[in-house]
Amino acid sequence: MSWLFYYLQLIDWTGRAIRPDKKGFIDSIQPKSLNELGIAPEAWITSAKxxxxxxxxxxxxxxxxxxxxxxxxxxxxxxxxxxxxxxxxxx
Structure with missing residues (x-):
């Protein structure tokens, strides 16, 4: 798959993880790209917020x-x- 797919997947996951209190929140599995880059999901979310x-x-x-x-x-x-x-x- 292309880097663009992984990037969009990461952005989508970030939005879902930041606002789990919002109506319509869909829990999802963390993107594969975080593991491949060696980035802890908590560090990514903290940085985004x-x-x-x-x-x-x-x-x-x-x-x-x-x-x-x-x-x-x-x-x-x-x-x-x-x-x-x-x-x-x-x-």
């Missing part, structure tokens, strides 16, 4: 986020190390 609080506009591996900010003159301080490490565990 609290993105603005955890990061300052970008998300990714910690070293890549800091390099991007430096390269694009987005400030000297990187925010979200713990969240980044939870989403992007070291191989």
């Amino acid at each position: 609290e993105f603005r609080r955890q990061y300052s506009g970008i998300s990714g591996r910690w070293d890549a986020m800091c390099a991007f900010k430096k390269q694009h003159n987005c400030g000297l301080w990187c925010k979200g190390k713990a969240s980044s490490n939870a989403l992007h565990p070291s191989p």
